[in-house]
Amino acid sequence: MADIRLVDIVKKYGAAVAVPRQSLTIEDGEFLVLLGPSGCGKTTTMRMIAGLEDITEGDIFVGDVRVNDLPPKDRDIAMVFQNYGLYPHMTVADNIAYPLKLRGVSRKERREQARLTAEKVELGPYLDRRPAELSGGQRQRVALARAIIRRPKLFLMDEPLSNLDAKLRVTMRAELKHLHHELGITTVYVTHDQTEAMTLASRIAILNRGEIVQLDTPERIYSDPADTFVAGFIGNPAMNLIEGRLKNGVFEAPATRISGIQADLEGSVILGIRPEHLTIADSGPISGKIYANELLGDSTLVTLREASSHICARGPADFRRELGAEVSFIPTKDARLYVFDATDGKQLSAQLF
Ligand SMILES: Nc1ncnc2c1ncn2[C@@H]1O[C@H](COP(=O)(O)OP(=O)(O)O)[C@@H](O)[C@H]1O
Ligand SMILES: [Mg+2]
Structure with a gap:
């Protein structure tokens, strides 16, 4: 096993x-998640690592070996895509064992390996189905x-759960996490879903x-979070980002007046605070009319x-x-308050006093 380095690709x-231009080192054994909105280059990055796409500039190393010119079959990488790409005419067992067939493994050995692997993902009873x-x-x-x-040596997974319904996604997430723990295979996982990223990753890019x-x-x-993009992407619901002005340690915005904030910069700033770090009261530094109440079961989002x-x-x-009531x-x-430029x-580096 080895780390994987993308250098100025x-x-x-x-x-x-x-x-x-992008550089990134994926450590041996880690579960690295690439998280970002659609169209930001996630799939292209994966395909370059796999060798399915030429690299315009830069290098990819596996350990000390530069693999830019190695064909996909020599990179020892397995990919799982959003579209499963199964062979419809083959049974589950034959689909699972297909990579071994390409390697010339005997039929008996293939059947045995397929059975063992199917059990790992709880498909034992389905080996003969299509x-x-x-x-x-x-x-x-x-x-x-x-x-x-x-x-x-490496798993590449490109939005593998996005075709599943919400409940199944949660179950499969736990299975993936367990499998990674069990197999310890370095994994690069692409998603636009922040919950998947938070729950699965050892590190997130x-x-x-x-x-x-x-x-x-x-x-x-x-x-x-490094900036408002990250702050607004992570958390469910995401961090409140309030545009206002900071002057002499006092942050002011419509409905908001919070004192005691010292930051590197005063003037136009964005104040960040997570919904889970706010409690509801009759009076306080943030006031307004209730616009929506959403009951979640264990809590209510107001x-x-x-x-x-x-x-x-x-x-x-x-x-x-009631909606419209003052609160x-x-x-x-x-609570941690964040100040963004x-x-x-x-x-910005900020302190409360
Ligand atoms: N074969 C291609 N030819 C031209 N442009 C492409 C091709 N594949 C992807 N792109 C463009 O590259 C950008 C990144 O795409 P992609 O890696 O698929 O993003 P993501 O997976 O993050 O949604 C997009 O703007 C997309 O339109
Ligand atoms: Mg994609």
């Missing part, structure tokens, strides 16, 4: 830049088993317009709207107030 299609006789989740697990059976804006552990991405800002707090499950939010004792969105 660029991908252009004619004059169009699909991936701007893909059309399976649910979406089961088909996805066949694709996964077909990747696992190869014991590759967040992409904005093809550039990596932050590469960090999920904990740090949540607790210390949104205030004042001028153009929507500010959301996570309140108790039994919170009951206030107070930062909790352990309104011009470029970068997080």
Whole structure:
């Protein structure tokens, strides 16, 4: 096993830049998630690592070996895509064992390996079915088993759960996490779903317009976002980002007046605070009329709207107030307030006093 290094890689299609200059090291054994909106170059990056796409500029190394010119079959990489790409006329067992057939493994050995691998993804009873006789989740697990059976050096997974319904996605997420723990195979996983990224990753690389804006552990991405793009992408619901002015340690915006904030910059800033760090009260530094109440079961999301800002707090499950009622939010004792530069969105170093 070895780490994988992308060094200054660029991908252009004619004059169009699909991936701007990008460098990234994937550590041996880690589960790295590339998270970003559609069109930001995630699939292209994966295909370059796999060798399915030429690299316009830059190098890819596996350990010390430069693999730019190695064909896909010599890179020891298995890919799982959003479209499972199963062979419809083959049984589950034959689909799973297909990579072994290409290697010339005997029929008996293939059957045995397929059985063992199918058990890992709970497909044991389905070995003789065809893909059309399976649910979406089961088909996805066949694709996964077909990747696992190869014991590759690297897994590349490109939005593998996005065709599944919400409940199945949660189950499969846990299965993927467990499998990674069990097999320890280095994995690069692409998604636009922040919950998937947070739950699966050992590290997340967040992409904005093809550039990596932050590469960090999920904990740090949540607790210390580099800019408003990251802050607004992570968390469910995402961090409140309130545009206003900071002057002499006092932040002011429509509906909001919070004092005691010291930051590197005063003037136009964006104040960030997470909904889970606001409690609901009759008076407090953030006040307004209730715009929406959303019961989630274990809590209620309460949104205030004042001028153009929507500010959301996570309140108790039994919170009951009419829409339009006046209410206030107070930062909790352990709340962290973030201050971002309104011009470029970068997080400023800030302190409360
Ligand atoms: N074969 C291609 N020819 C031209 N442009 C492409 C091709 N493949 C992808 N692109 C462009 O490259 C950019 C990145 O695409 P992609 O890597 O698929 O993004 P993502 O997977 O993040 O949604 C997009 O603007 C897309 O239109
Ligand atoms: Mg894609």
